[in-house]
Amino acid sequence: MSDVLDATPYDALLLLSFGGPEGPDDVVPFLENVTRGRGIPKERLKEVGQHYFLFGGVSPINDQNRALLQALRKDFAEHGLDLPVYWGNRNWAPYLTDTLREMVRDGHRRVLVLTTSAYASYSGCRQYRENLADALDALRAEGLEPPRTDKLRHYFNHPGFLEPMIDGVVASLADLPDDVRDGAHLAFTTHSIPTAAADTSGPVEDHGDGGAYVRQHLDTARLVAEGVRARTGVDHPWQLVYQSRSGAPQIPWLEPDICDHLEERHAAGVPAVVMAPIGFVSDHMEVLYDLDTEATAKAGELGLPVRRSATVGADPRFAAAVRDLVRERAAAERGERTAPCALGALGASHDVCPVGCCPARAPRPAAAGADSPYA
Incomplete structure (x- = not known):
């Protein structure tokens, strides 16, 4: 049983998500974060933000990630998996760089990453990996030694x-x-x-x-x-x-x-x-x-x-699936044989994104892949 629940060599899990505004005053700054570099006028962002204003300027995604965070911690604790779970976002607080800084200061050196995107695509995978690289660069610029980050495989067929x-x-x-x-x-x-x-x-x-x-x-x-x-x-x-x-x-x-x-x-x-x-x-x-x-x-x-119909959200079965993915990846990193759990015709996805996988519109460094500068 101890082998099944052994997370070695990993010492933390990072839940990495998109982020969302939590009040009317957050909407335009949030959209500025999402669209940074595209030159979209603030007035246009206010028009786009009407979707959020219909719901009081609050996206439900952060509360749903808080629920998933608690579900993961509960599942891990109940099954004896000693792996602390942190949460960071690409576009709103808690920001990814801030969370990684906290993880480094807490002593974590080898981090598994779970993204709230189950499928392959630039926006659903590689862009998260680029954001990871940006955050790791920011830590290095501050004089901190960045942790190694590995991303859990796509889980669409778990x-x-x-x-x-x-x-x-x-x-x-x-x-x-x-x-x-x-x-x-x-x-x-x-x-x-x-x-x-x-x-x-x-x-x-x-x-x-x-x-x-x-x-x-x-x-x-x-x-x-x-x-x-x-x-x-x-x-x-x-x-x-x-x-x-x-x-x-x-x-x-x-x-x-x-x-x-x-x-x-x-x-x-x-x-x-x-x-x-x-x-x-x-x-x-x-x-x-x-x-x-x-x-x-x-x-x-x-x-x-x-x-x-409902999405998966913080369903206990999804939390258990994440535990399974952690166990699977950790065993593979230790050189042990694993039998990945995946249904359907496509089988289990790769653990490490290969070179040329979901290429960016313009080349940018990306962490947690075969082309990562943070191996």
């Missing part, structure tokens, strides 16, 4: 990530009226990204039409749909669709958009739709606004019954 989503879809189906439930369509949603970024997501050998980003989401959607069928006895038709597009209209992004998809399904005579946000770890602003507000309003205009 049972502890999939099972809560299956439960959420089943619960949403049960909440539909009896006469439309069995004919309901499943719309699996994720964040739209530029097609160029999708095509180059994942290792070089995965590059192509949609890259690893689309393939991983399709495999997750299929696994969730199969799980729903196993629990309900009904084979619901499904499709992967996209939401939260934010780019210039002339740049191709992944489609179809969820609202367009609802119109198309309604025109095709589908009696109901369950929207399942498989691309998101928690019910943060893009779920609350783009699905619960905008897409639900579109369905209301159409007279189409819809439900939105």
